[in-house]
Amino acid sequence: MATPAIENLVRYYNEPEITLIGSFIAIEALNKHPNVIQTHVLEKKYKSLYKISNRLGEFDVYFSFRSSFRAKFLKFFVSATNKYQFDKGKYPNRHQ
Numbered sequence: 001m002a003t004p005a006i007e008n009l010v011r012y013y014n015e016p017e018i019t020l021i022g023s024f025i026a027i028e029a030l031n032k033h034p035n036v037i038q039t040h041v042l043e044k045k046y047k048s049l050y051k052i053s054n055r056l057g058e059f060d061v062y063f064s065f066r067s068s069f070r071a072k073f074l075k076f077f078v079s080a081t082n083k084y085q086f087d088k089g090k091y092p093n094r095h096q
Helices: 003-012 024-030 046-055 069-077
Strands: 018-022 036-041 058-064 079-085
Touching: 003 018, 003 024, 018 024, 024 036, 046 069, 058 069, 069 079
Parallel strands: 018 036, 058 079
Antiparallel strands: none
16 A cells, blocks of 8 residues: 555655545545645546646656556656656565
């Protein structure tokens, strides 16, 4: 679950402003966090991912807790100074 990871990021970074990008369910579960300032529900089509990535603006840091090709596709197009993504090859016995 991403909740402990988000709490760790909030502790690590000084008062971060968090933008959540994901499925409707994921957004609903986390959008009440006090540091969440913006949310975007994704559609499954790649064209939609590309369009939303262009509208998001720039970020200091981008984190993805998913290792799917769609997550990698979105990471490629999102504008961020630093980008991090879960790597199931590096952590084969861990759940994403």
